Amino acid sequence: NAGVTQTPKFRVLKTGQSMTLLCAQDMNHEYMYWYRQDPGMGLRLIHYSVGEGTTAKGEVPDGYNVSRLKKQNFLLGLESAAPSQTSVYFCASSYPPGQRNYGYTFGSGTRLTVV
């Protein structure tokens, strides 16, 4: 019973490089989310998806792209990494709000450093 799995767990990128963070969930959740967490800034939503094939912008979407080609996977892409994107990235998934068992399940995070 894996829950939400994020890969990789750690990564160091050079400025301008690209990479993709993978989030996979095995709970048949409709909704998936990408957050970044920086010291003193709490959790900031980057992008989210309410179903396979759909994506929407959160509060800090610039510099990121996402795709939800399969219900169980949500990919976060950085096309040209910048030092400001150094952060810990968390993926989460949930049933739709209003369902009895609604609540986010978070992954364990990806620590990304851009040098």
Add this chain to the structure above:
Amino acid sequence: QQQVKQSPQSLIVQKGGIPIINCAYENTAFDYFPWYQQFPGKGPALLIAIRPDVSEKKEGRFTISFNKSAKQFSLHIMDSQPGDSATYFCAAISTGTASKLTFGTGTRLQVTL
């Protein structure tokens, strides 16, 4: 505009004390209020949640108090232990209209011996 204001930013209590973390909201359409607990190096995990039809909910040593008229809710940790040291996030959502939780900025709790 921040819709859920959380305080304090950090909190230190001695073992056995009762830390209280407060959250205030403005959107009267919010109808579900969860708290998440995050240990260092881990993702947040759902701790306890409340709906506005009750004023209090207890799960073990954790209690949510909810004041609908004041638009405030708080987390109390009874008989706190060093193992409770973590960051706590409150959140809120209008389950009928919104797609995502609105989080508070977090409270870093340290419980000392």
